[in-house]
Amino acid sequence: MPEQTRQDATSPWHQGELAMQRSVGVVERMDGPGRNFVRKAMPEQHRAFFPMLPFLVLGAVDANGDVWATLRAGRPGFMSSPDPEALDVDLPRDPADPADDGMEDGDAIAMLGIQLETRRRNRLNGVIRRTDAEAFRVRVGQSFGNCPQYIQPRSSVFVRDPDRPTAVAPLHSRQLDHRMRGMIEGADTFFVASYVDRDNGERQVDVSHRGGHAGFVHLSADGVLTIPDFSGNRFFNTLGNFLVNPKAGLVFIDFETGDMLQLTGTVEVLLDSPDITAFQNAERLWRFSPEKIVLRPDALPLRWSKESADLLRRSRG
Secondary structure (H helix, E strand, O other): OHHHHHHHHHOOOOHHHHHHHHHOOOHHHHHHHHHHHOEOOOOHHHHHHHHHOOEEEEEEEOOOOOEEEEEEEOOOOOEEEEEOOEEEEOOOOOOOOHHHHHOOOOOEEEEEEEEOOOOEEEEEEEEEEOOOOOOEEEEEEEEEEEOOOOOOOOEEEEOOOOOOOOOOOOEEEOOOOHHHHHHHHOOOEEEEEEEEEOOOOOEEEEEEEEEOOOOOOEEOOOOOEEEEEOOOOOOOHHHHHHHHOOEEEEEEEOOOOOOEEEEEEEEEEEOOOHHHHHOOOOOEEEEEEEEEEEEEOOOOOEEEEHHHHHHHHHHOO
16 A cells, blocks of 8 residues: 555654554554654663663674674763764773674664663664774664563672673583573573664664563573563564564573673564463563574673662662
8 A cells, every 4th residue: 555655664663563563453553652752862861871870781783694682881971972863882892792793883783771770771773983992982873762561670789890801701502501591491581682674774783671570481492492572562673673584682691690691593473373372461472593602601790689679669669
């Protein structure tokens, strides 16, 4: 239909996101929020939010086209916004991080600022402008906020200088070992990166949060992860990307040790399957088959506590 074609051409949503919205009958309802809330510049609230954070979640695509999710930490203030269309990030290169290969000048990148103790989160994607190995600037492509749903509150403390990397070497694997399986099966939180190459030639990377009760991710004996998708904001950034480009990068955190498990692989989206009923409150599922796995012990200089976060939230009323 001509009108539908015009809508798609001017919409902030790409074809995969529109297809997901169409599958639940919300294309028209989501058109207005998309134009109003998905911005090409950061509002003042976001510009003030990012500098407060002690860590950042990133999504990047390496030279092989594999997408990775990662976390990088720094003392609050390691991010700043010189203007609404830019975010400066003071982080040195980290060759131990597989996502670092996708952080060259001109690369597309995704960023999620999340404050676990208050359950606030804001997202941004854009393009890296880099002049040296110690910092980079991101020119904003899209900026938008998210609700606090499914975020498990935690407070964090630094246990070492974030500028001092761990001395523990990463472990590269093609299969999940006992330690890796335990991190996945016990998780109540992980982050997922995805990307599409749009019709205009621009690459758009996204990184987002996934949360639930501990054990909400099912891990089969052959290493395939099944993840429930719960009711959300109907943007469908992640699942929409999967429909166009079935690649994903996942990162799981051991919040007590700072260990980080990074996986990249392929995805299958299940919109209609009898398996959906096995997951309480799930509206659909997606399955992830890891192809490359990196376990990075003590990668993060932060440690998190759920108990202290609960006390902090109660003290704030």
